[in-house]
Amino acid sequence: MRKRNPQPTLSEVARLAGVGVGTASRVVNGGVNVSAGTMRKVKSAIQELGYMPNHAARVLKGGRTKTVGLLVPSIADHFFASCAEAADKVARAHDSLLIVAVTRNQCGDEMSSLEVLMRHRPDGLLLVPSDPENRELARFVRNSGIPVVTFDRPLFGSGCSSVLSDNFEAARKATLHLIEHGYKRILCLVSEPELYTIRERVRGYRQAMEEAGLQPLVDTGAEDMALASRSLAIHLKSRRPPDAVFTLKNSSTSAVVQILRQLRIPIPSRLALLGFDDFELAATLHPSISVVQQPIEDLGRTAAELLFAELEGHPSKRMKREPIVLANRLVLRRSCGCKEVPARKDL
Amino acid sequence: MRKRNPQPTLSEVARLAGVGVGTASRVVNGGVNVSAGTMRKVKSAIQELGYMPNHAARVLKGGRTKTVGLLVPSIADHFFASCAEAADKVARAHDSLLIVAVTRNQCGDEMSSLEVLMRHRPDGLLLVPSDPENRELARFVRNSGIPVVTFDRPLFGSGCSSVLSDNFEAARKATLHLIEHGYKRILCLVSEPELYTIRERVRGYRQAMEEAGLQPLVDTGAEDMALASRSLAIHLKSRRPPDAVFTLKNSSTSAVVQILRQLRIPIPSRLALLGFDDFELAATLHPSISVVQQPIEDLGRTAAELLFAELEGHPSKRMKREPIVLANRLVLRRSCGCKEVPARKDL
DNA sequence: ACAGATTTTGGAAACGTTTCCAAATTGGCG
DNA sequence: CGCCAATTTGGAAACGTTTCCAAAATCTGT
Known part of the structure; x- marks a missing residue:
């Protein structure tokens, strides 16, 4: 059986539903200004053909890619892995995909990984800069034309928001x-x-x-x-x-x-x-x-939420650029000479 | 200064170099059948404009996406994170991006995560199936039209290769x-x-x-x-x-x-x-x-290598479908009553 | 029932590549 | 010098979307 996969296109959907391609497109994208009947017809055509939008075409046309990039030093490291998972959860809640690339805290890898990420034209970027003073990276961020949020470490001169811990x-x-x-x-x-x-x-x-x-x-x-x-x-x-x-x-x-x-x-x-x-x-x-x-999770989650806020809500109303600083907790156990104390909340 | 980011296009390169767009394209892709002079002119135009090919357009035209998908139960888990890192390394060596989605060992999430992944038309797929008996997933894999490799767990009836540990x-x-x-x-x-x-x-x-x-x-x-x-x-x-x-x-x-x-x-x-x-x-x-x-790393690395082998080398010459089974090591320490055997590398 | 306002619809253009094919150029050789 | 073959070149078409705009359909109030 040679079930090749010539993915069905939007015009095929339109043809099957007996409507125009523009109308079909409108149904796919949330369906504003579409009558209930048309909506139904198109949706069932989509179902029948198993239509899935061609991402590349969308990107080419210049729309949102529903993709955000994450650049971290490592993904096997528990710290960054947890951040990534938290960020991923946020991204998925916004129907977006988190794409990850790893530097190994080396600036060379950083730019090349970034390039691979940028190929996919992410709507926004989450960064853990290897070096806060990296001017090349800061310039890149300024010119990227998309919202960028760094976390765990700042990026000076980039003008983007940061989420740090103290x-x-x-x-x-x-x-x-x-x-x-x-x-x-x-x-x-x-x-x-x-x-x-x-x-x-x-x-x-x-x-x-x-x-x-x-x-x-x-x-x-x-x-x-x-x-x-x-x-x-x-x-x-x-x-x-x-x-x-x-x-x-x-x-x-x-x-x-x-x-x-x-x-x-x-x-x-x-x-x-x-x-x-x-x-x-x-x-x-x-x-x-x-x-x-x-x-840990807070860092990733907050950074992602900040990014989506800039992305969706308020592209112009830029919030204050002061970094958001999250508190750490001092967990006292025995090795410092303490009696085993219930974890204190006061830093 | 509103330095918008109107990435230079291939036709601009062609215009600047005083050649046709087709010719410029040929130069970008290795330059077969291009005279030395033309080559030089186009290359310097590329340099001057800082031209970078638009990935989406290429993909749309029908090429590889240089993307492979990875579907794992969790990414914060050390086991899967290490697999992912190993697979990522392989992918990067093939100039590809590994895109990751997480299920939480729940089949529902599995299909929806997969859908998000598939939007990006990956060239191949790396899976850790929640349930080896999942017929829906197996059917999906059979019809996907792209090479799939599972690791850590098999997927029965899918006909794809697996890398397991014993x-x-x-x-x-x-x-x-x-x-x-x-x-x-x-x-x-x-x-x-x-x-x-x-x-x-x-x-x-x-x-x-x-x-x-x-x-x-x-x-x-x-x-x-x-x-x-x-x-x-x-x-x-x-x-x-x-x-x-x-x-x-x-x-x-x-x-x-x-x-x-x-x-x-x-x-x-x-x-x-x-x-x-x-x-x-x-x-x-x-x-x-x-x-x-x-x-751990072996699982991820081997699976990724297998995938790229199917992807690049031998699309028809399907290798034997027997799963590859990697050995585990028994590391003997004190808790089982053993003497501490050379505390280092004892198999 | 009719003009005008509003909603819904169809289809063309554009996005940036690659891939053709035909045209133009070059080279070889009698 | 002239003719055919080989090489090099230019540009149109196509990929699958979204986004226009104008046309069609529907709804309003009198």
Whole structure:
């Protein structure tokens, strides 16, 4: 059986329904100014033929593509995957498709991925810029002619809206919390220090230490397990070893847990630990790990909603360009020396 | 400055170069039968105008869309996210875009998501069928007229290729391993028993138990933490409590770890544990958790490669329709009573 | 029942490519 | 130089929509 697939076209639908092609088109697009009878005829013709609009033709004609693009560093990463899922849900609610492309935080890939995305002429764009200072990207956004919203990281000079989380303030509060516990030599363990979010967190850490009159202690040599392990060992053997560690990333946190277990260093009695970004087993580990919990889904959802608002409602009435900043939560567990406390809402 | 974005068209290029539009087109597409001089003129015109072909117009004319669709139950789930990333990499290597839609293992969503995908006329399709017996989906695939590859789960009666992992055999081997340790009352803790992969795993478990002349003990009441907790408590209090647990899903495994920790039941001395599907902290937990490790990226990558092979190379020379079955690895850690075997790469 | 206002309808034009085919140009060779 | 073959070129048609505009049909109020 050779059921080739010469997709039925709108004129075939029109012919079968006994109406003009323009009329058929109107029925397909919501049917304004179409009489009930005609509507019915056309709809049943569509049903019978299994007609589906040809997307390419629509795009060519210049209409909406019902497509929004999402550009993220990675899609296997839980953080971005959750954002993507949340954004996808919003897109689907607006009868649109979210198309995703991944950069790997490399600006080169960024532009080329963007190009592949743009081929599909998305109605709008959701971005996580690798580098907030990327002028090429900012220029691209300005000239793109479509609404763009960035999230997790801003894009300076692009004039587009952003949805961020307060990395600075959350890191500051977290550090202050450690300080309140009496820890004085707090090591800040960093990987990927070039990323905006990480830089903000480091800034928050430094600010807190400075406020307390303590000496900041930042180590950027935590790119992977091996390096982190080496760094940690050196610090622990130094003349004035740290009494607490503040890790700025999910994977660093679990790496440190693993390393400390190997070294048989008890948490928090010998070394306290607080991590940025929650992870599934943080509550299950022994001891449970205190973390800053990010509003992950909120970021994706809010960004998408903002995009569709600009897209549908108010193309001219541009809302204020101030970034929307979402709060993080400090979830206190055992690893910072706290008694297991119910998660606090106050940042 | 209203820098609208009237993308330059091919005729503008042609005009600037002083040639016909057909000639310009030939230059853009590899330039066969074009004299060297003309070539040069057109290319510099392209350069000057920053011309980029309009993808929609090309597609409309009947070419490839350079797009493949991926339909998965979820994209926030680490398993599918990794598959997606691997498939995306392959797609990008073929200068194509992977477009993703999510079902939530619900057949209704499945067809509607598929419809949204099909709007974009993908050149091929990558599917994770919610239900291998879904006749509607199978019919759709047969009539779609484009190559389709399923992975993780088959789709019976669809005639398309599949890439699977050997859930049955892996579960059997895993159960056998527990049996070799001397465990006799092995509880198989199940959630989402309607899923194909889960059913296969249960089947493998039963087979192993039967081979050993032991009584299978399957509990499907593990849908969430609360239920799992209740189930587990009941079994532990029964007259002949289990001495080992085999969990069939990632989240069940960590749920059980958490529950046993709360109940202060030592692993593996009082209750051994072996899980299906590895997770990041499985090696870090105390004790470390033995698991079946799935070839996650392989699944996505292989499926995508298969799809592009059908797409590009051999549209008629259909390869054998036998599913490709990838092997799982049994990663032995402490929770099943094993000594920590070289904590790294033991098959 | 009729003029005018309103709603509904049909069909042509346009979107930017590619793909033809015929026309124009070039080259070879007697 | 002249003629045929081979190469190169220009431009029309087609892809399937949407969006016009004018024509047709229907509705209003008197």
